[in-house]
Amino acid sequence: MAMFDGLKGFGVTFSTMFKKVVTEEYPEAGAPAAPRYHGRHQLNRHPDGLEKCVGCELCAWACPADAIFVEGGDNTDEERYSPGERYGMDYQINYLRCIGCGLCIEACPTRSLTMLNDYELADDNRQDLIWTKEQLLAPLLPGMEQPPHEMRLGESEQDYYVNGKQLARKWGYPDPVGEEHK
Template sequence: MAEEPKETKPGFLNPVAGFGVTFKAMFKKRLTEQYPEQKKTTAPRFHGRHQLNRHPDGLEKCVGCELCAWACPADAIYVEGADNTDEERYSPGERYGRVYQINYARCILCGLCIEACPTRALTMTNEF
């Protein structure tokens, strides 16, 4: 059988013990991070924000195939593809991603969308 806990008597020592903990914490050195001015370095394989890449000539790498949206387990990516015309070319292929949205409230930063992209148009940066 388990022992019943002892009942403490209300008295002077209970609040004094609590103040003792607070008093000790008052003199500890604080560690404050100055975040916007001094950013922490991230690990090389850190999964941060997504980035859509372009070719060196300025055309988009995204062909609007929606494979990244299908691979996303959180359903956080919405891609709407459109066809290129001879007057307006946005990518070297026949299609491009006209609308590309990532809902970061749903994104779990798993990186499956990066692996699914056939043109390597989508990468993850070290920004958080």
């Protein structure tokens, strides 16, 4: 019986020797990621171009790797970057530290921060792996306007969210426009 064990091993070798080799043409044709893969981050915008980030810093607090830095700034009537009172003035993600856990996504109250399927984050320069707000912001789509600009979707911050006025009534917030609730 021991005499046939060597032949079994050669049998595996011979059976695979003539099969076609599967080669990935990686840089030329990238492999698609799984649909729910968590890759690089993106800061989203409202349909008029204003940023969804309100500079609350909850994503930075939730990050177990301390990879996110956020500094909030105050919106003014002359310079409005988001519909709220504040916006993310300085936003950075250090991909040398990020572990891709997605806790920052869960912590974001405005769904400003999401993760894309983009997995190509490698670089030969450490400084280039610290992404700034300009690199993280979603691109402007047709019909969007580069902030700062006035709110275009309504007169108050609540107009920017689905059922915002109804939810405000339910939770007992005063109407910011001064209209009486029905």
